[in-house]
Amino acid sequence: xxxxxxxxxxxxxxxTAVHALKNIxxxxxxxxxxxxxxxxxxxxxxxxxxVNLLERPTxxxxxxxxxxxxxxxxxxLRQSRHQLGMIFQHFNLLASRTxxxxxxxxxxxxxxxxxxxxxxxxxxxxxTGLTDKATQYPAQLSGGQKQRVAIARALASRPKVLLCDExxxxxxxxxxxxxxxxxxxxxxxxxxxxxxxxHEMEVVKSICHRxxxxxxxxxxxxxxxxxxxxAPATRLGRDFLNAFLELEPxxxxxxxxxxxxxxxxxxxxxLAFSGANVATPLISRLARDxxxxxxxxxxxxxxxxxxxxxxxxxxxxxxxxxxxQALSQLxxxxxxxxxxxxxxxxx
Amino acid sequence: MSSAMLELILEATFDxxxxxxxxxxxxxxxxxxxxxxxxxxxxxxxxxxxxxxRVLGIVTNIGRSxxxxxxxxxxxxxxxxxxxxxxxxxxxxVPLIIAAIPFVARLVEGALNEIxxxxxEAAQAMGATPLQIITKVLLPEAKGGIINGLTITVVxxxxxxAMAGAVGGGGLGDLGIRYGYNRFEPLIMLITVAIxxxxxxxxxxxxxRLVRKADHK
Numbered sequence: 097x098x099x100x101x102x103x104x105x106x107x108x109x110x111x112t113a114v115h116a117l118k119n120i121x122x123x124x125x126x127x128x129x130x131x132x133x134x135x136x137x138x139x140x141x142x143x144x145x146x147v148n149l150l151e152r153p154t155x156x157x158x159x160x161x162x163x164x165x166x167x168x169x170x171x172x173l174r175q176s177r178h179q180l181g182m183i184f185q186h187f188n189l190l191a192s193r194t195x196x197x198x199x200x201x202x203x204x205x206x207x208x209x210x211x212x213x214x215x216x217x218x219x220x221x222x223x224t225g226l227t228d229k230a231t232q233y234p235a236q237l238s239g240g241q242k243q244r245v246a247i248a249r250a251l252a253s254r255p256k257v258l259l260c261d262e263x264x265x266x267x268x269x270x271x272x273x274x275x276x277x278x279x280x281x282x283x284x285x286x287x288x289x290x291x292x293x294x295h296e297m298e299v300v301k302s303i304c305h306r307x308x309x310x311x312x313x314x315x316x317x318x319x320x321x322x323x324x325x326x327a328p329a330t331r332l333g334r335d336f337l338n339a340f341l342e343l344e345p346x347x348x349x350x351x352x353x354x355x356x357x358x359x360x361x362x363x364x365x366x367l368a369f370s371g372a373n374v375a376t377p378l379i380s381r382l383a384r385d386x387x388x389x390x391x392x393x394x395x396x397x398x399x400x401x402x403x404x405x406x407x408x409x410x411x412x413x414x415x416x417x418x419x420x421q422a423l424s425q426l427x428x429x430x431x432x433x434x435x436x437x438x439x440x441x442x443x
Numbered sequence: 444m445s446s447a448m449l450e451l452i453l454e455a456t457f458d459x460x461x462x463x464x465x466x467x468x469x470x471x472x473x474x475x476x477x478x479x480x481x482x483x484x485x486x487x488x489x490x491x492x493x494x495x496x497r498v499l500g501i502v503t504n505i506g507r508s509x510x511x512x513x514x515x516x517x518x519x520x521x522x523x524x525x526x527x528x529x530x531x532x533x534x535x536x537v538p539l540i541i542a543a544i545p546f547v548a549r550l551v552e553g554a555l556n557e558i559x560x561x562x563x564e565a566a567q568a569m570g571a572t573p574l575q576i577i578t579k580v581l582l583p584e585a586k587g588g589i590i591n592g593l594t595i596t597v598v599x600x601x602x603x604x605a606m607a608g609a610v611g612g613g614g615l616g617d618l619g620i621r622y623g624y625n626r627f628e629p630l631i632m633l634i635t636v637a638i639x640x641x642x643x644x645x646x647x648x649x650x651x652r653l654v655r656k657a658d659h660k
Contacts, residue, residue, distance in 0.1 A: 190562060191659050204579065233659035
């Protein structure tokens with residue numbers, strides 16, 4: 097449904113040029129919820145603005161529903177934009193219009209008749225739970241209600257794609273959850289393809305099917321959400337995940353961590369289990385079979401879109417032979433093992 | 444006070460109102476589009492025309508920097524061309540309009556400047572044309588600010604019109620100078636000033652009320 101091919105965006109020229117996006121390839125299939133996560137300034141906003149050409153890419157193609165938007169003239173592009181709803185971090189509602197009239201705006205712009213506008217706005221207010229707010233002005237609404245108005249407005253032109261630009265970043269956790277639920281609901285009911293950018297792992301975890309990780313204008317990693325949460329492929333991915341799960345080894349241990357194994361060191365590992373493994377008594381079995389002792393430093397079980405995910409930071413105490421045997425035993429059970437470092441055993 | 448005097452005061456009040464109303468209306472009709480133009484042609488804006496914008500901005504600034512009393516005298520030939528005379532109430536309206544247009548334009552531009560850029564972006568994302576952005580987003584969203592600007596303009600026009608009176612334009616300023624100052628009739632001076640004060644208060648509170656009605660912030 098959405099396809100970015102070699103999209104680059106450069107601001108300025110010469111030595112002072114800023115490369116906001118570098119050769120991005122991205123494909124979002126119809127009906128998917130695709131998240132792009134990254135730190136501030138990584139290029140997320142530029143990326144999503146390139147999809148509806150609010151920012152024109154310096155290079156590359158943006159193809160939505162088979163149409164190459166970068167090749168369209170301004171009139172055709174305006175027509176195409178009716179297929180692309182967009183919601184924003186700060187809602188961007190017109191303060192001078194009531195809730196009803198805000199939702200009606202895209203229809204007015206398309207030249208839809210007054211009668212048809214009345215018929216079409218009502219169900220959208222129903223869908224977003226705003227029926228009793230129709231005559232109120234945005235200033236009278238809470239942040240969550242404003243975002244609901246923005247969602248209803250974005251859906252008014254019956255788009256095929258919804259672009260969400262940090263749509264929940266200005267909302268409290270509870271409101272965030274209800275907005276995410278609404279987005280998921282819309283995705284299921286209307287089969288709408290959703291591309292969202294965020295810096296919140298919570299958003300990715302709750303509703304995304306696939307996730308891309310953007311860093312310094314490059315898409316460095318892309319995976320199904322379940323895989324990303326079990327085994328992020330990049331350092332940045334792991335940082336995001338660890339910060340989200342609050343699963344960092346204790347500070348005192350980090351200070352003693354050495355990169356290379358020494359004569360009397362033990363590996364500290366981060367283990368990620370998923371699916372059936374979570375329910376299996378792997379650790380006690382490991383201790384019995386390989387003869388290593390397992391000292392659990394931190395552990396957590398998370399549920400990510402119906403998949404259970406177990407995470408653990410543990411120190412494996414044994415001889416170099418037994419610990420390496422233990423590690424391969426873990427890996428053979430499809431457990432993602434990451435050796436964080438090695439510590440000297442305290443006497 | 445004689446009834447002739449009263450009549451004179453009444454007539455001067457109407458002259459002032461006439462000058463202010465007509466010059467205010469005409470300068471709004473020309474100044475609002477000009478202000479919109481100044482805004483939408485800025486670099487990065489929906490109808491960016493950086494060079495034309497610069498030129499327009501400079502012309503507007505020149506218009507605003509000429510002292511009204513000088514402008515009034517300087518454009519006498521033009522005034523004569525437009526209304527056929529360089530004295531009288533109608534003749535005073537021409538320089539009032541010329542002076543108020545750039546004033547309105549800058550105030551409108553300032554009001555548009557207060558609109559969060561995200562709103563324009565949202566409208567673009569909806570596939571709005573530049574004209575639709577102007578009529579459906581910019582003008583309605585800036586309505587309160589524009590009314591506020593027009594109120595300031597009208598109040599300024601009241602005092603400018605008093606100056607116009609000094610060169611034979613009629614109105615309350617003219618009356619105050621001729622009777623109050625030249626003929627040493629402090630009462631007349633006091634009355635004309637009092638009427639001007641009431642007038643300004645009236646315009647201001649009317650404007651404030653309209654702004655409150657327009658704003659849903």
